[in-house]
Amino acid sequence: MTAGNDLGGLIRFITRDEVWHERLADVLDEHFLPSLEAFDLDFEDLSDLLGEDWPTVLWGGGLEDLLGRTFAPGNENAVDAYLKRHGSKESTQTRAYIEGLRYAPVSLYEVSKIVAGKSMVLRDLLSDTKPVTVREHSATQMLQQWDRIAARVVPHGDHNVISGALLPFDPEAVAMFEDGLRTVLKLNAQDELRLTQDQLQRSAPLFTNAWLFAHLPNLLDPEPPQISNSDGDDLVFHELRFPLATGVTHSQVSQRLSQSTELVISGQKDWTWLAVDNPSSNKRGTGLVLDRSMSGTSVLGSLNLKGKTLTLSVNSATRAERGEALVRDLLGDLVKSPLTSIQTVGQMMADDSQESGVAEEEDIPPDLARQMAHEHLEQHYRDTLDQPIPALGGKTPRQAVRSTAGRKQVIDWLKTIENRSARQTGSPVADYDFSWMWHELGLSDYRK
Incomplete structure (x- = not known):
């Protein structure tokens, strides 16, 4: 949420008004009940499992969902009701932000062109809209190239911002969300996921459910990965x-x-x-x-x-x-x-x-360790370009890019390995430059 856009007044209005409080509770049930019932949990248990911050973020996603809904009779809306009664107490900036939240559907975005502390570019993976640049401070210091997030993009004056209920979606959560969405929309596995704004609005609880179903099993019964x-x-x-x-x-x-x-x-x-x-x-x-x-x-x-x-x-x-x-x-x-x-x-x-990390640094200077790691990665990936990759249907990357379908698979594969390396914060491989692989495969235009 952008600094200065305080939703405190709106939240107090909704939670203190009997009708809107009940409607919020119903919306939150859609977001939480499937996973809570499946794992026999109470909402309070989520703080112990996820940490104190994530339940608040998830609750915020339910609140934002409520703001975009209308209720019979009369198509009543929480934003309209609040601004009509208390809007004069809010700043022009906050009023505009609240109104923007009402019409901003949550969607799944791919992150790129991150400028830490300033901005990032988001590409909507569920529609054909053009990528949008958003101003953002804290999330841009944690996210990495090609991360995927669930968020709401809100127009704000001459620029765009994102709402406070941002959820990072790892590959498992993305797969679970897409499977759920295909089931709800009755789509086949090969059908491209393209949703209208109305469909996105109605799919909001699915984001929360997919995120929880992807994370809770390992937290409740962690199993070491088979290596x-x-x-x-x-x-x-x-x-x-x-x-x-x-x-x-x-x-x-x-x-x-x-x-x-x-x-x-x-x-x-x-x-x-x-x-x-x-x-x-x-x-x-x-x-x-x-x-x-x-x-x-x-x-x-x-x-x-x-x-x-x-x-x-x-x-x-x-x-x-x-x-x-x-x-x-x-x-x-x-x-x-x-x-x-x-x-x-x-x-x-x-x-x-x-072992002492300091001792390791004394044995191998950081610059040398970084150079050695990058040289190893380059040799490894140069070999990999000519090896069969299961994710590419058993074809080598050079073979796969020759077809339209294969090219899309290679792009996804490149994004995956680049993202995984970037997420190894503090490691010499975190800043490895993969641009040569995109160029080698003739895909540089898809990395912009």
Whole structure:
């Protein structure tokens, strides 16, 4: 809400007037009851689950919904009633804002061109209206490029603002909202969602319901995400340390390792283990998939020779078993039986949280860490452009952009990965510039 647009008088009028208070309660029931009943909650429970601010924002969305409704007999409206009785007490600016709220439907917007503390551009995803620039202070300091939000855009003099009931919509909430909207409007999955202003006004409770149904399950019964590598193996980090046999030299070990077509030299005494026999495996994990690739080929692990030890690092039990067999086959009696250490994702995260961030910064200067992260990302995404992507129907990005439908999928995919990187606040990858990928795929005009 823009500074100076105080709705306190309007809220007091509605909550103290018996008729309007009852109508507000009915509207709020439409916004909250489906989720509260589904999860056996009271409204007061939401503060414990969501924090103190979000229930207030959600309540504000219900209030704004009421302001756009009319009631029989006589098409009575809360804004009209308030301004008729108490409008003379309000400033010209506040009167204009309240009147604007009455006719501003809530919609789903895509955020771009953010100027922190000043403005952002919103593209309505549910209509064909042109993108609009809004002046905004606080939200522009938290939102990222390509975020999606539910909000009301209110004309305000010579510019536009947004109302106070802004809800961020992550991909899960967007999918749930769109599914609900298609059900209500009786649309097929392939039908484009385009709503009239009247349909948007009547869909206001659906925004609240979708947001709550997307967030409450994990808050009530949080489950750690299933994380796997590209082979579908559970992510469990294994480090196998092979002691060198007595008298064995680094030169002997390096010579043997260089004979394998699966190992690529990646440093003076480092090798990368590649899946050369199956570079584009179709096996995928069911949850979050984390893995690396090199030139379109999956990276299975890495080897490092230091002192009297050859260390193999992999991210699953299956790869540890395969890697041990590979090393034994190549080196034979040059190495002894390995000592193995195992860490789950949770254990690794716990270890990382106990380490001093200051110490890390002393070891690797921030500018160097940023440069290294950006170089890694560029190599990763250059490889990715020629790899099959499930979200693109198994096509590579370069293949998918050749058709109209595929081009739209690639644009959505690019926005998703760019948004996810931008949201890693404080990380070197947060400010990575993805513009080269849009240019490489001939899509630069769609990023404006």
